[in-house]
Amino acid sequence: MQKQVLSLLKQxxxxxxxxxxxxxxxxxxxxxxxxxxALREKGYGIDSVxxxxxxxxxxxxxxxxxxxxxxxxxxxxxxxxxxxxxxDSTNEEAKRQGAAGAPDGTLCLAxxxxxxxxxxxxxxxxxxxxxVWMSLLLRPQLAPQEATLLTLIAGLSVCRAIRRxxxxxxxxxxxxxxxxxxxxxxxxxxxxxxxMEQIHYVVVGIGVNxxxxxxxxxxxxxxTSLLLExxxxxxxxxxxxxxxxxxxxxxxxxxxxxxxxxxxxxxxLCVSLNRQVSVIRGGREITGQSIGLSKEGELLIQxxxxxxxxxxxxxxxxxxx
Numbered sequence: 001m002q003k004q005v006l007s008l009l010k011q012x013x014x015x016x017x018x019x020x021x022x023x024x025x026x027x028x029x030x031x032x033x034x035x036x037x038a039l040r041e042k043g044y045g046i047d048s049v050x051x052x053x054x055x056x057x058x059x060x061x062x063x064x065x066x067x068x069x070x071x072x073x074x075x076x077x078x079x080x081x082x083x084x085x086x087x088d089s090t091n092e093e094a095k096r097q098g099a100a101g102a103p104d105g106t107l108c109l110a111x112x113x114x115x116x117x118x119x120x121x122x123x124x125x126x127x128x129x130x131x132v133w134m135s136l137l138l139r140p141q142l143a144p145q146e147a148t149l150l151t152l153i154a155g156l157s158v159c160r161a162i163r164r165x166x167x168x169x170x171x172x173x174x175x176x177x178x179x180x181x182x183x184x185x186x187x188x189x190x191x192x193x194x195x196m197e198q199i200h201y202v203v204v205g206i207g208v209n210x211x212x213x214x215x216x217x218x219x220x221x222x223x224t225s226l227l228l229e230x231x232x233x234x235x236x237x238x239x240x241x242x243x244x245x246x247x248x249x250x251x252x253x254x255x256x257x258x259x260x261x262x263x264x265x266x267x268x269l270c271v272s273l274n275r276q277v278s279v280i281r282g283g284r285e286i287t288g289q290s291i292g293l294s295k296e297g298e299l300l301i302q303x304x305x306x307x308x309x310x311x312x313x314x315x316x317x318x319x320x321x
Contacts, residue, residue, distance in 0.1 A: 017053035183224035
């Protein structure tokens with residue numbers, strides 16, 4: 001009920017009467033009043049004037065399932081949301097939810113992570129109230145070897161969402177970092193629970209520096225935020241909705257047609273291509289010119305000894321980091 005009332009108030013320019021809300025939702029005036037009261041307790045500013053009705057005057061910057069689902073156009077992503085004040089990491093929480101039988105598309109969010117994780121086991125800084133720390137639980141009916149493109153699809157989706165919402169020229173640093181200019185604004189970590197023939201679940205962790213106003217030490221040279229890039233505070237609920245909608249569109253297409261081309265649109269937004277790159281593999285450094293991606297999403301590097309395919313590893317891109 002709160003979600004529907006909030007959605008109506010957001011769609012209305014000015015006041016909307018309690019009678020009209022109850023008519024549109026098919027509920028009693030008392031039910032509308034209770035929903036408004038609950039929304040106010042969550043921090044929503046809802047003005048009320050006799051004979052005019054209710055008007056949404058302000059919204060809290062909180063990770064709230066009602067705010068996220070209000071206006072969300074997905075059919076399964078984010079329809080079950082777990083919001084935590086604090087957790088070790090949203091990926092670990094999504095794994096726990098997956099093991100407990102949570103439905104496909106469950107979204108786990110936290111205001112703060114005490115043990116946020118990045119690629120290669122690195123820690124991920126996630127201060128409270130300033131970022132979007134989220135993980136999606138997916139249950140694709142795929143064999144493990146068919147899921148190799150999910151990481152790239154996640155990167156493509158988040159990049160598109162940031163560009164759509166902010167207008168920033170976000171790009172992808174292969175395989176799954178999002179950068180603006182030369183600095184990282186988002187990291188993505190995909191983890192899989194599977195046996196030889198079947199995927200039990202996939203967890204896609206996404207960390208976006210949304211409203212961080214500063215970075216310390218070495219991070220100043222490597223990291224940025226949407227706030228710093230746009231000069232405006234980002235509506236985190238709107239950002240989450242954009243990510244869910246972009247991801248679901250790509251994901252639905254992928255799981256129904258494994259031959260669908262995601263490499264071409266990914267390459268168009270990939271800042272790693274046609275640059276000098278280096279990667280450590282097997283204890284040795286490989287250096288060359290990145291020339292594209294294979295159909296499996298591997299990075300193709302032209303070296304003096306020929307073309308090398310890189311499926312994973314720490315890639316340094318000239319001019320980025």
